[in-house]
Amino acid sequence: MRSIEDAGALDGMAAKADHVAAFLKGLANAHRLLILCELARGERSVSQLIAATGIPQTSMSQHLAKLKEEKIVSFRREHRTLHYFIDSEAAKDIIAVLDHHFCGKA
Numbered sequence: 406m407r408s409i410e411d412a413g414a415l416d417g418m419a420a421k422a423d424h425v426a427a428f429l430k431g432l433a434n435a436h437r438l439l440i441l442c443e444l445a446r447g448e449r450s451v452s453q454l455i456a457a458t459g460i461p462q463t464s465m466s467q468h469l470a471k472l473k474e475e476k477i478v479s480f481r482r483e484h485r486t487l488h489y490f491i492d493s494e495a496a497k498d499i500i501a502v503l504d505h506h507f508c509g510k511a
Contacts, residue, residue, distance in 0.1 A: 427475060428475055428477070428493075428495065428496075430475075431471055431472060431474075431475035431477050432477070432496065432499065434468070434471075436458070436460050436464060436468050437468050437471065437472060438500075438503070439458045439460065440454055440458060440460070440465075440468055440469070440472065440478075440489075441472070441477070441478075441491060441496065441500050442500060442503075442504060442508060443457045443458060444478065444489060444490060444491045445491065445497065445500045445501065445504060447490075448481075448488045448489065448490040449488065449489055449490075450486050450487065450488050450489075451465060451466075451469070451486075451487055451489070452486075454469075454489065469489060476492065476493060477491065477492065477493045477496045478490065478491055478492055478493075478496075479492035
């Protein structure tokens, strides 16, 4: 039998499950992971992201829109240039772990 505290904790998790699933779905794409790995090294303009990842402009725009929609990245405008950065502490932490386990190995 569940205690009242256990029930409250499960209700809290259930309320966040959809949000967490959407967040993970935002990360679960090879191109978006490439973008986030590049942004983990610092703020980048769209042209810098395209040059670093090889992702075409149209695809880059779609992936950045998805990452913005999930509140994973944000941007600042400098004249006509948009500079993107990771705006989610959870995403920063996850990308750091992925970088350690998958990118740092030969």
